Amino acid sequence: MIECVRSSKGARGDLLKRSKLALLCALLLMSASGRSALPSVDAGPSLHAGSARAREVVAVPEFGRETILSILRVLNPRLRDQERQRIAQAVLDSSEKYGIDPALLMAVMWEESDVRPWAHSPKGAIGLMQVMPHMSAPSSMAGNLTTIENNVELGCVILADNIRRLGVEDGISSYFWGSEIRGVSYLHRVLEKHASVQRLAES
Numbered sequence: 528m529i530e531c532v533r534s535s536k537g538a539r540g541d542l543l544k545r546s547k548l549a550l551l552c553a554l555l556l557m558s559a560s561g562r563s564a565l566p567s568v569d570a571g572p573s574l575h576a577g578s579a580r581a582r583e584v585v586a587v588p589e590f591g592r593e594t595i596l597s598i599l600r601v602l603n604p605r606l607r608d609q610e611r612q613r614i615a616q617a618v619l620d621s622s623e624k625y626g627i628d629p630a631l632l633m634a635v636m637w638e639e640s641d642v643r644p645w646a647h648s649p650k651g652a653i654g655l656m657q658v659m660p661h662m663s664a665p666s667s668m669a670g671n672l673t674t675i676e677n678n679v680e681l682g683c684v685i686l687a688d689n690i691r692r693l694g695v696e697d698g699i700s701s702y703f704w705g706s707e708i709r710g711v712s713y714l715h716r717v718l719e720k721h722a723s724v725q726r727l728a729e730s
Contacts, residue, residue, distance in 0.1 A: 590630060592615050592616070595619065595629065597727070598724060599614055599615060602637055603643060606644075610644055610675065613676065614644070614675055616676075617675055617678075617679035618632055620680075621679050621683035625680075625683045625686075627686060628721075630724045630728065631721055632683055634721035634723075635656065635682070635717055636655050636682070637720045637724070638717050639652075639655070639657035639682075642655065653678065656683075656685075657682075658685070660672060663681055686699070699713075699714050699717050699718075700713055700714045
């Protein structure tokens with residue numbers, strides 16, 4: 528996993544505070560405009576309720592296709608152009624369909640796989656979002672988890688369901704820990720990457 532550069536414990540603490548503040552500000556701004564960057568407790572699809580209707584969410588303007596492509600070039604320069612194109616479209620489609628901030632989706636993808644579609648973990652997790660194969664069963668999602676589109680969508684379904692049930696911070700943490708969250712290190716890394724993705728979008 529790529530680690531953000533940390534110069535000191537104080538700098539890391541400041542970065543985490545700024546990351547959390549940026550995420551909360553984005554949520555407040557989206558709520559004020561009648562849109563939600565992340566699913567609320569009573570909205571969005573549930574992994575255990577396949578018929579639940581997702582809230583329609585418009586992607587944040589600064590996270591258009593070209594912006595995502597530019598960020599992907601930085602996060603993983605080894606991606607082929609076709610892979611970048613497919614990942615960018617998958618991020619746009621899934622973040623809009625499931626009401627997830629695209630910057631958060633990219634941050635989790637970065638933390639999980641270093642944005643490598645071919646990634647496989649020793650424990651069996653697959654692809655960009657490092658999804659365990661057994662997680663596809665409750666979603667009734669058809670198709671191969673090794674494809675970019677299906678992998679990103681299922682990861683987004685799981686993340687959205689976690690956030691809907693547990694709130695933003697525990698929802699992010701449970702993507703890694705599952706039902707027994709044992710620490711905040713994963714959350715901190717994702718929030719740091721979220722802040723980095725936002726800075727790349729603004730540069």
